[in-house]
Amino acid sequence: MLCEVCEAEEAVGRCKLCGRYACSKHLDLDGVCSICKETLCRICNQRLSIGMCLICARIICRECSVELQPGIRLCSECYGRLLNDPSYAKYRDYLKRFLKSRIEK
Ligand SMILES: [Zn+2]
Ligand SMILES: [Zn+2]
Numbered sequence: 703m704l705c706e707v708c709e710a711e712e713a714v715g716r717c718k719l720c721g722r723y724a725c726s727k728h729l730d731l732d733g734v735c736s737i738c739k740e741t742l743c744r745i746c747n748q749r750l751s752i753g754m755c756l757i758c759a760r761i762i763c764r765e766c767s768v769e770l771q772p773g774i775r776l777c778s779e780c781y782g783r784l785l786n787d788p789s790y791a792k793y794r795d796y797l798k799r800f801l802k803s804r805i806e807k
């Protein structure tokens with residue numbers, strides 16, 4: 703079985719997320735292939751991402767994010783800061799305007 707990432711090396715195992723066969727170069731020690739690795743949530747590094755944080759632009763999974771509106775997500779870190787950190791006040795205003803304009807459309 704050849705690695706489905708490079709299609710050159712012999713596969714050593716299967717990715718636990720997508721089930722692709724991957725060689726030692728393209729399969730991480732924790733059993734995740736390099737393709738999934740790129741789409742892993744940047745907060746937990748365990749689940750595949752489903753979107754991007756509007757503030758920090760990191761890719762995030764369902765569990766690590768808060769959906770403000772369909773398709774609009776914040777990571778749990780930014781959301782927590784948004785509520786508690788005074789330096790995030792500018793984002794609060796930005797989001798308020800952003801969400802309003804989306805609703806009015
Ligand atoms: Zn490979
Ligand atoms: Zn994979």
Ligand SMILES: [Zn+2]
Binds near residue numbers: 744748749762765
């Ligand atoms: Zn996550």
Ligand SMILES: [Zn+2]
Binds near residue numbers: 777779
């Ligand atoms: Zn964020």
